[in-house]
Amino acid sequence: MDHLLTLTTFVPLASGLVLLCIPGLSDALWRRLTLAATAVTFALSVKVFADFDPTRTGFQLVEHVPWLPAWGVSWFVGIDGVSLLLLVMTTFLMPIVVLGAWTDVTKNVRTFLFFLLALETGMLGAFVSLNLFQFYVFWEVMLIPMYFIIGIWGGARRVYAAVKFFLYTMAGSLLMLVAILVLYQLHFEQFGRLTLDLVAAPGSPAPALYDTTVPIAGDPWWRNQFWLFAAFALAFAVKVPLFPFHTWLPDAHVEAPTPGSVVLAAVLLKMGTYGFFRLAMPLFPAAAVEFVPIVFALSLIGIVYAALVAMVQADIKKLVAYSSVAHLGFVMLGLFAFNLEGVKGSVLQMVNHGLSTGALFLLVGMLYERRHTRQIADFGGIAKPMPVYAALFGVVTMSSIGLPLLNGFVGEFLILLGTFLASPITGTIAAFGVVLAAAYMLWMYRRVMFGPVENPENRGLIDLGLREKVVMVAMILPILWIGIYPDFFLRRLDASVTEMLARIEPHAKLAEAARAQQDDAVGRWARADAALRAQLGLERGAAADTDAARATWAGGGAR
Numbered sequence: 001m002d003h004l005l006t007l008t009t010f011v012p013l014a015s016g017l018v019l020l021c022i023p024g025l026s027d028a029l030w031r032r033l034t035l036a037a038t039a040v041t042f043a044l045s046v047k048v049f050a051d052f053d054p055t056r057t058g059f060q061l062v063e064h065v066p067w068l069p070a071w072g073v074s075w076f077v078g079i080d081g082v083s084l085l086l087l088v089m090t091t092f093l094m095p096i097v098v099l100g101a102w103t104d105v106t107k108n109v110r111t112f113l114f115f116l117l118a119l120e121t122g123m124l125g126a127f128v129s130l131n132l133f134q135f136y137v138f139w140e141v142m143l144i145p146m147y148f149i150i151g152i153w154g155g156a157r158r159v160y161a162a163v164k165f166f167l168y169t170m171a172g173s174l175l176m177l178v179a180i181l182v183l184y185q186l187h188f189e190q191f192g193r194l195t196l197d198l199v200a201a202p203g204s205p206a207p208a209l210y211d212t213t214v215p216i217a218g219d220p221w222w223r224n225q226f227w228l229f230a231a232f233a234l235a236f237a238v239k240v241p242l243f244p245f246h247t248w249l250p251d252a253h254v255e256a257p258t259p260g261s262v263v264l265a266a267v268l269l270k271m272g273t274y275g276f277f278r279l280a281m282p283l284f285p286a287a288a289v290e291f292v293p294i295v296f297a298l299s300l301i302g303i304v305y306a307a308l309v310a311m312v313q314a315d316i317k318k319l320v321a322y323s324s325v326a327h328l329g330f331v332m333l334g335l336f337a338f339n340l341e342g343v344k345g346s347v348l349q350m351v352n353h354g355l356s357t358g359a360l361f362l363l364v365g366m367l368y369e370r371r372h373t374r375q376i377a378d379f380g381g382i383a384k385p386m387p388v389y390a391a392l393f394g395v396v397t398m399s400s401i402g403l404p405l406l407n408g409f410v411g412e413f414l415i416l417l418g419t420f421l422a423s424p425i426t427g428t429i430a431a432f433g434v435v436l437a438a439a440y441m442l443w444m445y446r447r448v449m450f451g452p453v454e455n456p457e458n459r460g461l462i463d464l465g466l467r468e469k470v471v472m473v474a475m476i477l478p479i480l481w482i483g484i485y486p487d488f489f490l491r492r493l494d495a496s497v498t499e500m501l502a503r504i505e506p507h508a509k510l511a512e513a514a515r516a517q518q519d520d521a522v523g524r525w526a527r528a529d530a531a532l533r534a535q536l537g538l539e540r541g542a543a544a545d546t547d548a549a550r551a552t553w554a555g556g557g558a559r
Contacts, residue, residue: 004051005061005077008044008091009124012037016117019110027109031102034113038094041120045091052084054492057499059130064201067134072184072195076131080496082277082347083127085489089351090127090267092478093358094120100362100471101259104369105153112153116259119145123267127274132180132196132209135279136173139271143169146260146268154255161248161255168248172235179231182223183283187212198278209283210503216286229287232280239272242295242332243302246325253321258365261317265324265361266354273331273350277343277500281335285504288336295336296419296426300433302329307436311443316367316374319444320360323400326437327353333430334415338504342418343497344490349411351489352482356399356408359475363393366468370461376444381453385461390449392464392472397445399479401438407482 015037019030052060059078067073079087098116105112122145125138143166151162180196187209188194197208214225221227238245249269253261281288306325313319331353334346366389367382368374383390395406402408412434420427453459464472482489 003063004044004048005079005128006063006075008041008048008087009077009121009128011041011044012094012117012124013121015040016114020114025110030110030113031098034117035095035098037117038091038098038120041124042091042095045088048079049084049088052079052081052492054081054495057495059199062130062202064197070194072193072197073133074131074197074201076134076197076201077128078130078199079128080499081492081494082274082496084492085347085351086267086270086274087124087127089354090120090123093262093266093354096358096362096471096474097259097262099467100262100365101257102467104258104365108152112149115145115149116263119149119263123263123271126271130198132183132198132279134196136177136180140173142268142271143173146264149260150252150256153257153260156255157251158255161251164248165252168238168245169235172238172245175231176235179228182228183209183212183214186214186223212283214284225284225287226290229280229284229291232275232284233291236272236275236280237298239275240269240328240332241272241325243298243305243325243329246302246306249325250318250321253324253361254315254318258361258368261321261361261365262358265321266358269324269328270350270354273328273335273346276332276335277347282500282503285506288504289338292336292338292422295332296423299329299332299336300426300429302326302332303430303433304436307433307440311436311440314375314377316376316444316448317361317364318374319376319440320357320364323360323437323441324353324357326433327357327400330412330415330430330433333419333426334411337415337418337422338501339418339421340494340497340501341414342422343501344493345411345414345416345418347493347497348482348486348489349408349415352399352407352411352479355475355479355482356396359396359472359479360400362471362475363389363396366464371457376447378455379448379458380451380455381449382458382461383449384453385459386463388463388469392476393449394445395476395479396472397441399483401441402434405480405483407479407486409483410486 015033019025019033025033048061059080062078063075065075067075094116098113119142122138122142126135126142129135129138147162147166150165151158154161184194184196187207190212191207193206195206195208198210200206200208200211214228215223216225218224234245238248240246241249252264256264303326306322306329310319310322310326313322327349331346331349334342334349337343337346364374367379371378399406399408402412416427416431416434419430
């Protein structure tokens, strides 16, 4: 099918615009048609998945159409194994989000559903973009629907949370824009042509941005890899979010309606980690290697800090929000391990987190619809009136903490393996974060689900209906699939991850050699210092012996 990626990207937005132009549609019909539009988009993504050849390197299903050719701007889309999994995950989740939120949103339903469809197009466009201008447009477009989803349909502090979300992400995006312009100029100076394509267009021998040589040092400082990487990294770190840029996330999650929380956790946060993989690391490989200790340190702090904060949360939704900070810390560790195990585990964990945390937010929303509270203290013994709900919640909880045969285990195992190969100390500390995750998730599950039903309002709770069961079964099936047969997904990452690591490896070896030389120089200095100190000690000892002999002789002469 021609233009398959373009169709997949724009079917949601086009459907929303068509629905807006049809007057008199009821809210119920809007819901059904929106569900149909997202289902069609998922069907198209399945076709993309089927047409993808995991044995080939480079991007596939490429479409390139000049847009502003004089300025190097084009409509340029394509996928590799990484963007393929994220694309399919996004299209898979959107019908579930619409179906799961069937009764969650009751005011301005049409506007809400239109924003959901526009948001899906923005997310898909970012995943398939191979032109930096095009990527930036989709990156910014995503902010607008999510801002309104939080600000209009959110909780009591929705405006504060929406503004905070927008300002944080916009601030990082502006620095990235500056870095894009610098990279654009550097490419023009080296090759004499203007382009914002990341890779060469089909059939074109012309170099692209990936071929640009960015200086490692020299003047002016703002054209060096370190500072350009830092500008991109800040934009992506805010989106991940990486500690200490995470403070917008708990507010946004808690105040957003259930569909907004699911999309935010499952997809929008992955824009940050995907940005590191697609842009920051391959464009500035030397700087990426130099940033490894910083990223490792911030990721470990985020894992431990978020876990400890999650333990003391009284709100279930806020606890799940902080768990996202910890989980994405693991994803960052795997990415910056710069080995096949770590990076493949990191990409798989992006998908795993989308499924498990998305399912947790759906389950929390279902409970909130019944009780209109998320306070852990208001529950207890929920498993008695809602046994199906408790069982499904238990499966998703085990997935989140990484129980074997569920999806979370595969991703976390590969990440810890890759991190340990890169830095045994970092891998050991990260493993402690897995224990903390089990502690706060199981503690929350026990307090909510078990014990006596002390609150009379909990005794009459109704278990999940057919629609809710369908939603949760749809979420749990891929959780089991990935946990039992992960190679079906992992083998689609081999070529893409290997190709990216090939760009990083020479710089990693140079950095390792430099560190070895530095360690050797430090060792030689330490040995020389020790020898000098020993020599000085001997000389001082001989001088002391001489002084003592003189004192003895002088004393004997006086007698």
